[in-house]
Amino acid sequence: MDGKHILIVDDESAICRVLSCLLKREGFEVSTAVDGLEALAILTNQDGSGAPVDLLLTDFNLPYLTGLEIVDALTYEGIAVPVLMMSGNHDESLEYEAYARGCLAFLKKPFEPQALLEAVCNALDASRSVSAYRS
Amino acid sequence: MQTTGPNTLTLGFQLRHRCEHIKAYVKALQSQTYAPPIVALWNLRALQDEAHLAGLSRLCTICSDMEILLILQGCRMDERLLSLMDELSKAVAEIEPEESPVGRSSGFSSANEPALCIAGDGA
Numbered sequence: 001m002d003g004k005h006i007l008i009v010d011d012e013s014a015i016c017r018v019l020s021c022l023l024k025r026e027g028f029e030v031s032t033a034v035d036g037l038e039a040l041a042i043l044t045n046q047d048g049s050g051a052p053v054d055l056l057l058t059d060f061n062l063p064y065l066t067g068l069e070i071v072d073a074l075t076y077e078g079i080a081v082p083v084l085m086m087s088g089n090h091d092e093s094l095e096y097e098a099y100a101r102g103c104l105a106f107l108k109k110p111f112e113p114q115a116l117l118e119a120v121c122n123a124l125d126a127s128r129s130v131s132a133y134r135s
Numbered sequence: 136m137q138t139t140g141p142n143t144l145t146l147g148f149q150l151r152h153r154c155e156h157i158k159a160y161v162k163a164l165q166s167q168t169y170a171p172p173i174v175a176l177w178n179l180r181a182l183q184d185e186a187h188l189a190g191l192s193r194l195c196t197i198c199s200d201m202e203i204l205l206i207l208q209g210c211r212m213d214e215r216l217l218s219l220m221d222e223l224s225k226a227v228a229e230i231e232p233e234e235s236p237v238g239r240s241s242g243f244s245s246a247n248e249p250a251l252c253i254a255g256d257g258a
Contacts, residue, residue, distance in 0.1 A: 014176070018206040021199055110209035 002027040004124055005051050009039040009058040009070070010086070019057065022113055023120070036065025040073055043081065053081055055123055057116075060087035060094060071101045082127040084119055086111075146189055147230040153178040153185075154227045157201070161220045164212045172210045176202070194226045 006028050008019050016032040023030050029051070033039040039062075040046075043053055056074075060067040067085050074081060085098040088109040095106045104126060105119040160175030183198035201219045 014206050018203045022203055025199075110207055110211065113203050113207055116207070 003029060004054040005029045005031065006055045006057055006120065007031045007033065007039060007042055007053045009033045009036070009056070009062060009067070011035060011059065011062055015059070019116070022116065026117060028120075035063040036067075036070050039070055040065070043070075043074060043079060044077060055120060055127070056081050056083045057120070058083065058085060060085055060089060060098075068097055068101060071098075071103065075101070082123045084123055146185065147227075150182055150185060150194070150227045150230060153182040154223055157182070158220060158224065161216060164210070165217065167212070172205065176205065179205070191226075191230070194223070194230075197223045197226060 006023055008016055008023075008030060009032070010016050010019070011034050013034070016034070020030045020032055031042055031049070031051075031053070033042055039056070039058065042049065043056065045052070056070070058067040058070055062070075065073070067083075067087070071083055071085075074083075083103045084105045084107060085103045086107045086109055087094060090108050095108075098106045104123040107116060107119060156178040157175045160170050160172060163170035179198055179202050183195055183202065186192075186194035186198060197219055201216065201223065204213055204216055204219070
């Protein structure tokens with residue numbers, strides 16, 4: 001998993017900070033965004049960084065665009081990125097919507113650091129398997 | 136005991152002071168009394184940054200682990216938090232033993248230990 005680029009999107013800077021720290025320790029490259037528009041700029045490479053995102057880890061409640069709207073925008077743009085959704089809202093319909101749009105996991109805040117790492121690794125494994133099958 | 140000069144003592148003094156704030160918060164969590172997390176989180180972050188700058192990687196990792204637990208688990212009591220607090224106290228204690236910095240230039244203002252900073256300022 002070394003070197004995989006993960007984009008964390010959360011409007012709470014403390015969450016971005018600790019998630020970034022946790023994932024960097026595991027060898028991932030991490031970018032952060034505090035709202036949906038900034039996230040889309042990174043995902044569509046409008047920010048000019050040039051590094052493709054291998055996994056999107058996004059909160060549901062965000063300024064400008066919700067996590068689900070980011071997923072919709074990615075689908076519209078034809079950008080295939082595995083997505084993990086996080087939310088402090090434990091509404092089952094929200095979880096259903098997330099899975100219906102293709103999110104690979106729905107993490108209910110608060111969650112264990114280990115649960116996040118497992119979800120990230122599983123999502124990247126699944127994504128790699130799908131890519132291998134398609135090629 | 137590290138006696139490499141005034142800076143080492145000042146750093147140890149600061150770290151110990153920050154550690155006390157964090158310990159007080161963890162104790163409050165343990166006793167299920169309400170305490171706002173902001174002071175503890177602020178000190179934890181500052182301690183982490185200072186430890187990082189001083190090249191104290193173990194201390195930095197402990198602080199980081201505590202911050203991750205507190206933030207991701209919504210400041211809930213956790214056995215791991217107690218264990219990390221214990222490690223943090225030990226790691227900080229190793230940096231500087233119980234030595235009074237009176238008469239040394241600490242430049243550090245402490246609400247808990249006012250006599251120490253007044254004497255240390257040399258003003």
